[in-house]
Amino acid sequence: MRTPSSPVVGTAADIAKNAFSEGELEILFLQAGLDGFMPKSWYGKAKLVAPTVRTARAAAADADPAAVEGLRDFVRLVAEKVAPNTPDGVEAGTPFWKLREAVRSDGFDLHAEYTEITSADPWESLHYRLAGVRLLPLDEPRAPLSAEITALEDDLARLGMDVARSCYQQAVANLVEQRFEAANGQIRAMLEEVAAHLATLHGFARVQQGDGGRAIAYLVDNKLLPPRDGGSFIQGLWQMTHTNGPHPGTSTAGEASFRLQAMTAAARYLVDRFAPPTHS
Numbered sequence: 167m168r169t170p171s172s173p174v175v176g177t178a179a180d181i182a183k184n185a186f187s188e189g190e191l192e193i194l195f196l197q198a199g200l201d202g203f204m205p206k207s208w209y210g211k212a213k214l215v216a217p218t219v220r221t222a223r224a225a226a227a228d229a230d231p232a233a234v235e236g237l238r239d240f241v242r243l244v245a246e247k248v249a250p251n252t253p254d255g256v257e258a259g260t261p262f263w264k265l266r267e268a269v270r271s272d273g274f275d276l277h278a279e280y281t282e283i284t285s286a287d288p289w290e291s292l293h294y295r296l297a298g299v300r301l302l303p304l305d306e307p308r309a310p311l312s313a314e315i316t317a318l319e320d321d322l323a324r325l326g327m328d329v330a331r332s333c334y335q336q337a338v339a340n341l342v343e344q345r346f347e348a349a350n351g352q353i354r355a356m357l358e359e360v361a362a363h364l365a366t367l368h369g370f371a372r373v374q375q376g377d378g379g380r381a382i383a384y385l386v387d388n389k390l391l392p393p394r395d396g397g398s399f400i401q402g403l404w405q406m407t408h409t410n411g412p413h414p415g416t417s418t419a420g421e422a423s424f425r426l427q428a429m430t431a432a433a434r435y436l437v438d439r440f441a442p443p444t445h446s
Contacts (some may be wrong), residue, residue, distance in 0.1 A: 169226040169234045170241050170272060173344055177268040178244040179219045181261045183211045185247050191215060198239040199232060238301055241269065242276075245299040249278040252294050270419030271344045275302050318430055321437045322360070330359035330433075337426060346422035353429045354407035360433045361385070361400070364440040378404060396435060403432050 170178075186194055188211050195201045195218055203221040208214040219240070225233035248261040256263045266276045277300045283293040322331035337352035358378030365381035366372055368390055372381070382404055385391035391400065407425070 168273070169223070170237050170269075171342060172223065173342070174241060174265075174268045174272050175219050175223060175237055177265050178241045179215045181248060181265055182240075182244045183215050185244070185261065186211075188214065194240070194243055198243055199236040200240055203233070203236075241265070242299050242301045245269075245276050245278070245301075246296065249296055249299055251296070253278065253280045267419040268344060269301065270423055271341055271346070273303060273423065275420070276300075277302055318434055318437070321434075321441075325363070325437070325441055327359060327363050330356050330363065333359060334433075341419075341422055341426055344419065346417040346419055349422045350407070350417050350425055353426050357404065357407065357429045357433060360436055361404075364436055367440060391439070396439070400432055400436070403428060 205217045222233045279297045280294040333352045333356040337349045340349035362377050362381040370384045386397040391397040
């Protein structure tokens with residue numbers, strides 16, 4: 167069970183400060199199980215919200231399971247407060263959209279669920295009632311991305327791919343800090359470095375910085391990476407890196423998270439195939 171990151175909790179706290187009255191905030195913290203972290207006295211909503219979530223975050227950092235669960239419930243309950251009235255989609259820039267983007271950069275997603283309200287009048291438009299909001303993991307919980315990050319970084323260091331390792335670390339940091347376009351650009355550079363470096367170990371002549379496309383084509387054309395054995399996947403992923411890349415406003419948290427996971431897996435596959443560890 168992961169603790170929501172500071173950017174996620176901060177986004178939820180900022181939204182809560184504006185969406186709830188002072189009395190409602192007290193009830194919110196009671197519902198989330200964070201009332202034990204509330205200050206003894208406060209004046210104004212900001213003086214209530216900030217100390218409460220900051221103290222709860224500190225407790226969660228000390229592995230307090232109640233604080234971890236409380237912060238997750240806090241984020242979910244704030245999302246319920248600002249969720250749209252219908253399941254027709256979430257408009258960019260709305261509080262729910264902002265919180266969902268922050269949560270997605272943390273490896274989770276917010277799913278608002280609705281029930282239909284039927285009417286005896288056939289001419290009356292369909293109505294919905296919000297049933298709740300669920301906080302769901304974007305990746306499989308038994309194989310968290312963090313473990314893959316550690317393993318890949320270790321291999322990049324082992325193989326002397328310092329540029330690829332640096333790009334990878336920056337991609338992860340940018341995703342956590344919600345700089346999605348920057349994360350896309352760095353993860354593309356990482357995959358390019360990995361492909362070019364590994365291809366040179368098998369006869370590829372690198373003529374310029376980058377050369378990722380030529381390196382991948384070399385591996386495929388020389389049947390080192392057959393199309394049906396990873397070649398088409400790597401080529402398709404490489405082509406995808408040229409869309410919605412490091413340009414402001416072109417990527418969302420969900421897309422950036424997917425790219426990071428997919429290219430982590432792709433780099434892992436290439437390293438295992440072309441530069442497996444040697445055993446004495």
